[in-house]
Amino acid sequence: MSARETILGRLRQRLDGPLTPPVSDFAVMGGRGWSREERLRRFEAWITSVHGEVIHTPRADWTQALARVLADKGIRRLALGRAHPVAAEARAALAEAEVTLVDADRPVDAWREELFFQTEAGLTSTGGGVAETGSLWLWPTPDEPRLLSLVPPIHIAVLDAEAIEDTLFEAMERHDWAEGLPTNALLISGPSKTADIEQTLAYGVHGPRELVVLLRH
Amino acid sequence: MSLETPGVQTFRPQAFHRQAHDALGNPQIRANFRGAMDGLMGKRREAFADWELERLRELGASVRLRALAQLPTLLERLEANCQANGIRVHWAEDGEAACRLIRELCEARGAKAVIKGKSMVTEEMHLNAHLEAAGIEALESDLGEYLVQLNDQTPSHIIMPAIHLNTDEIADVMHDKTGIPRTRDVDAMTAAARAQLRERFMAADVGITGVNFAVAETGTLCLVENEGNGRMTTTVPPVHIAVTGIEKVVEQLRDVAPLYALLTRSATGQHATTYLNMISGPRKSDEQDGPEEVHLVLVDNGRSAIYQDDELLDTLRCIRCGACMNHCPVYTRVGGHSYGTTYPGPIGSILMPHLMGLEATKDLPTASSLCGACGEVCPVKIPIPDLLTRLRREAVGEGRGNVPGAGSKRTRTEAAAWKAWQWLATHPAAWRGAAGVAGRLGSLTPSRLGPWSDHRVAPKPARHSLHALIKRHRSTTDEEGQS
Numbered sequence: 153m154s155a156r157e158t159i160l161g162r163l164r165q166r167l168d169g170p171l172t173p174p175v176s177d178f179a180v181m182g183g184r185g186w187s188r189e190e191r192l193r194r195f196e197a198w199i200t201s202v203h204g205e206v207i208h209t210p211r212a213d214w215t216q217a218l219a220r221v222l223a224d225k226g227i228r229r230l231a232l233g234r235a236h237p238v239a240a241e242a243r244a245a246l247a248e249a250e251v252t253l254v255d256a257d258r259p260v261d262a263w264r265e266e267l268f269f270q271t272e273a274g275l276t277s278t279g280g281g282v283a284e285t286g287s288l289w290l291w292p293t294p295d296e297p298r299l300l301s302l303v304p305p306i307h308i309a310v311l312d313a314e315a316i317e318d319t320l321f322e323a324m325e326r327h328d329w330a331e332g333l334p335t336n337a338l339l340i341s342g343p344s345k346t347a348d349i350e351q352t353l354a355y356g357v358h359g360p361r362e363l364v365v366l367l368r369h
Numbered sequence: 370m371s372l373e374t375p376g377v378q379t380f381r382p383q384a385f386h387r388q389a390h391d392a393l394g395n396p397q398i399r400a401n402f403r404g405a406m407d408g409l410m411g412k413r414r415e416a417f418a419d420w421e422l423e424r425l426r427e428l429g430a431s432v433r434l435r436a437l438a439q440l441p442t443l444l445e446r447l448e449a450n451c452q453a454n455g456i457r458v459h460w461a462e463d464g465e466a467a468c469r470l471i472r473e474l475c476e477a478r479g480a481k482a483v484i485k486g487k488s489m490v491t492e493e494m495h496l497n498a499h500l501e502a503a504g505i506e507a508l509e510s511d512l513g514e515y516l517v518q519l520n521d522q523t524p525s526h527i528i529m530p531a532i533h534l535n536t537d538e539i540a541d542v543m544h545d546k547t548g549i550p551r552t553r554d555v556d557a558m559t560a561a562a563r564a565q566l567r568e569r570f571m572a573a574d575v576g577i578t579g580v581n582f583a584v585a586e587t588g589t590l591c592l593v594e595n596e597g598n599g600r601m602t603t604t605v606p607p608v609h610i611a612v613t614g615i616e617k618v619v620e621q622l623r624d625v626a627p628l629y630a631l632l633t634r635s636a637t638g639q640h641a642t643t644y645l646n647m648i649s650g651p652r653k654s655d656e657q658d659g660p661e662e663v664h665l666v667l668v669d670n671g672r673s674a675i676y677q678d679d680e681l682l683d684t685l686r687c688i689r690c691g692a693c694m695n696h697c698p699v700y701t702r703v704g705g706h707s708y709g710t711t712y713p714g715p716i717g718s719i720l721m722p723h724l725m726g727l728e729a730t731k732d733l734p735t736a737s738s739l740c741g742a743c744g745e746v747c748p749v750k751i752p753i754p755d756l757l758t759r760l761r762r763e764a765v766g767e768g769r770g771n772v773p774g775a776g777s778k779r780t781r782t783e784a785a786a787w788k789a790w791q792w793l794a795t796h797p798a799a800w801r802g803a804a805g806v807a808g809r810l811g812s813l814t815p816s817r818l819g820p821w822s823d824h825r826v827a828p829k830p831a832r833h834s835l836h837a838l839i840k841r842h843r844s845t846t847d848e849e850g851q852s
Contacts, residue, residue, distance in 0.1 A: 156460040159615065159669045163441040167677035167771070171438035176431040180424040181626055198640055260658040268567055285641035297657035298604050302597055320641075321626035330622040333587050335652065335659055336604070339645035344597040346559060347637070348513035348529060350536045351405055354559040357512055358566065359597025359643070 181321035184284065188313075191283040195316050196367075198286025202342030203355055204363045211368040214310065215245030218275070221308060221364055222251050227273045231256045231304060233295035238277040238310045256300045267299060273306035274360075280315035282323055287341040288365065289323060291334045298336050307343070307360040313369045380523075380709035382721065385732040389703040398533060402704045405532050409695040412638025413746070420630075429631045430750040432624045433686040436585075436616075440676065443585040443618045444667065450588030454650035456663045464494030467668045471496060471577065471610055472503050474664055478608055480505055480574035484566075486592065486602040487511040488579030489527050489689060490614050490668055493711045493724065496577070507577070510566050510598040512559065519546040525705030527712060528636045528691040533704055566598070576602035576660065580613035581688070582628055583665070586621045590665065592646040593632060595639075600646050609660040611648070615667050616676075616685040628688055631748035635690040671724045678771055680759055684719050686749040691716075693743035693753060699736050708733060715743035719756040727764050727774030734760035804834050 153161075186194065196206045209217035222230065230246070231254040233239035243253060254263075254271055276296045278288045288309050292298040301307050317323040320339065324330070329337065344359030355361050380388055392398050417425075436443055448458045459474075461467035475483060483505055485491070497507040497518075509518045513530035517523065520542045524530030531539065536553055544551040549561045578599055582591040590611050592599045603609045619625065625645075633639045652659035675681050694700040694714025705713035710721040710730065718733040734757045737743075743753040762768040765784070766776030793800050807814070807830040818827045833841075 155462045158462055159460055159673055160441045162673040163676055168679040173435040173438035174431045176428055176435060180421055180428055287641050294655045294657055299658050302600050324623060324626060330587055333589055333649045335650050337647040341641040342643050344643055346512045346596050348531050349539050349555045349558060351408055352555040354555050357559050357563055357596045358601055
């Protein structure tokens with residue numbers, strides 16, 4: 153008999169007999185009833201409490217805000233996609249800027265060294281945000297691959313204010329996550345961190361040291 | 370295969386008393402744990418301040434119980450949906466079978482170097498030692514696990530593996546084992562580890578991780594972490610092998626939301642970890658990164674035996690947050706290594722007897738004052754104190770006998786003593802006679818009563834019992850009342 157059959161057989165022939173599944177009441181996961189202002193306030197308070205940075209920008213001039221971030225942080229090599237409107241608008245706006253645009257929409261094997269050791273920042277879009285925890289959710293695509301939000305020391309994420317939900321539970325339900333998850337779905341709350349050395353917080357242990365959210369209104 | 374390396378201190382549950390005694394006498398260990406646990410308790414309290422905590426714990430418990438109630442069906446659904454997503458699913462009856470299976474998967478790829486994300490189930494089966502014996506290097510990438518591995522140790526906490534070391538000790542480890550200039554600067558040490566491990570991520574042939582929640586409905590593996598090493602491990606190497614105990618399955622994707630809310634707050638007092646990484650398959654043909662192969666290894670290793678018994682079943686609800694150890698007055702004082710088991714603290718004391726047998730672990734269920742803190746803070750409401758007492762009964766052969774090694778703590782003298790006590794206490798005439806004799810022979814009772822009298826004065830039966838004294842007192846006051 154295979155291990156599979158043995159294990160399933162043991163579970164099915166349970167000594168104390170079959171169990172009745174309880175019903176779960178999920179009410180506690182939603183119904184926060186926050187106003188738009190309250191939602192934004194909570195999102196910003198939580199993400200900044202874990203070292204994230206929020207920059208508010210009118211939707212129309214968000215690329216100017218991006219250019220300022222790049223200049224302020226001295227970023228000279230920015231990796232980004234091409235097809236997503238966020239990437240397309242950024243490319244158009246930065247065409248004349250003194251920053252090298254690194255194509256992220258190609259197999260990572262072809263530019264691994266460059267990605268791991270030379271790229272200073274990655275720019276991505278986001279699916280939305282979560283106010284209760286100050287989180288972003290990302291569904292990486294061939295245009296914006298998984299490592300773009302992980303390997304460069306700075307991750308710049310573009311988020312629309314109206315895409316922020318109250319809770320993770322509501323984001324999952326409203327956007328029907330269970331109907332079709334991508335290869336990799338991510339919830340990101342701040343830059344990479346550790347407290348493994350005597351409870352002292354340190355940022356950028358494996359992933360980005362900084363997370364900048366360009367919050368578009 | 371011997372897992373002991375010469376010159377490395379190894380801890381065993383059989384030596385719990387000696388190990389606990391040593392730890393209690395070590396002010397450094399006492400201070401490291403005390404400080405960390407105090408901080409964690411405070412952070413947890415704050416993190417739940419905005420919540421209707423009892424309702425959330427109720428929901429967490431019901432999510433886990435609902436999964437366990439349908440476990441075989443959900444495992445089949447998980448398997449089918451993972452396979453539909455391109456994830457290959459394997460089953461292992463015990464740790465050895467799982468190790469063999471994982472080694473074979475590595476060998477099939479000609480793997481020489483494996484990078485690991487944090488996984489307690491692979492600690493439970495001693496996977497690293499198994500792979501190294503086969504000539505495959507297994508390197509831990511979680512910073513705490515990396516430090517512990519550099520220091521030839523095992524984790525002392527399931528969430529914070531290096532909690533027993535302080536900054537100075539870690540500075541020594543980083544300097545001695547990796548050759549960086551000696552520094553106490555945490556950012557500098559973290560940056561050094563980042564650089565060291567980046568090379569290893571790129572060179573690794575296989576990434577191995579645990580799983581926090583496996584979603585049957587969607588065939589999704591959820592990993593909860595702060596560092597990003599889990600994302601690296603599951604994205605950079607060409608093969609990802611996820612290893613999980615069979616109990617980690619949940620029915621629906623929505624079930625993840627309450628468990629995640631409970632896990633991060635209970636473990637470290639965080640509202641969310643930096644990453645919730647949800648993997649539903651290997652790299653698709655048009656995708657730029659991610660592994661070509663994703664494997665899921667479902668490990669039983671004693672869990673299906675725990676599953677048989679209605680009371681013991683609750684052990685399998687655990688989501689491995691570590692809150693029970695953070696709040697345990699015993700764990701806080703003796704530290705994680707004293708237990709000598711993969712999982713220390715209260716959860717270890719109710720889980721390890723099933724994995725290692727009560728003969729080896731019989732001192733663990735009694736390593737508790739039954740103060741109840743563990744049960745109070747458990748995010749999925751595991752009645753840990755009840756399970757500790759159940760295992761105490763099993764250890765002395767007074768339970769149902771369905772725990773391996775049941776009855777191994779039973780001694781004939783103790784059993785006979787309790788039997789005699791029971792008989793005396795239920796036969797009033799004999800009791801009065803025995804009490805009278807004991808009172809008259811009070812001076813002859815032994816002054817040493819084993820470990821009980823190490824820190825206490827042995828009791829001496831009084832000349833007259835309380836019962837007799839009250840009786841006499843009553844008769845005197847009655848007489849006074851009449852006069």
